[in-house]
Amino acid sequence: xxxxxxxxxxxxxxxxxxxxxxxxxxxxxxxxxxxxxxxxxxxxxxxxxxxxxxxxxxxxxxxxxxxxxxxxxxxxxxxxxxxxxxxxxxxxxxxxxxxxxxxxxxxxxxxxxxxxxxxxxxxxxxxxx
Numbered sequence: 001x002x003x004x005x006x007x008x009x010x011x012x013x014x015x016x017x018x019x020x021x022x023x024x025x026x027x028x029x030x031x032x033x034x035x036x037x038x039x040x041x042x043x044x045x046x047x048x049x050x051x052x053x054x055x056x057x058x059x060x061x062x063x064x065x066x067x068x069x070x071x072x073x074x075x076x077x078x079x080x081x082x083x084x085x086x087x088x089x090x091x092x093x094x095x096x097x098x099x100x101x102x103x104x105x106x107x108x109x110x111x112x113x114x115x116x117x118x119x120x121x122x123x124x125x126x127x128x129x
Contacts, residue, residue: 057063068074
């Protein structure tokens with residue numbers, strides 16, 4: 001009886017040692033993964049800091065204003081300046097807006113009109129396939 005009891009105690013001790021070893025190994029692996037994840041997070045935060053600095057330089061109001069002045073040919077002068085409400089035309093007295101000089105000088109093109117409905121064009125495209 002005592003031999004059986006001793007054998008069971010030794011077996012239980014061995015199983016406990018194996019269980020503790022397995023838990024310790026899983027803890028070591030999890031710690032290594034945690035350290036690697038923390039390194040990755042730190043590297044990404046540093047990259048984000050660099051990108052935020054670059055972005056701040058790209059969206060600086062002075063830079064955008066210089067680019068707009070260089071590429072867009074914008075002016076500060078309004079196309080039609082009114083100094084008082086008396087200069088506004090009364091309804092029916094003035095020509096239509098499309099006939100006024102400032103609007104005729106605008107650099108805007110009206111989109112071309114399509115006579116055929118969109119369904120007919122889609123059907124024609126399906127027939128060609």
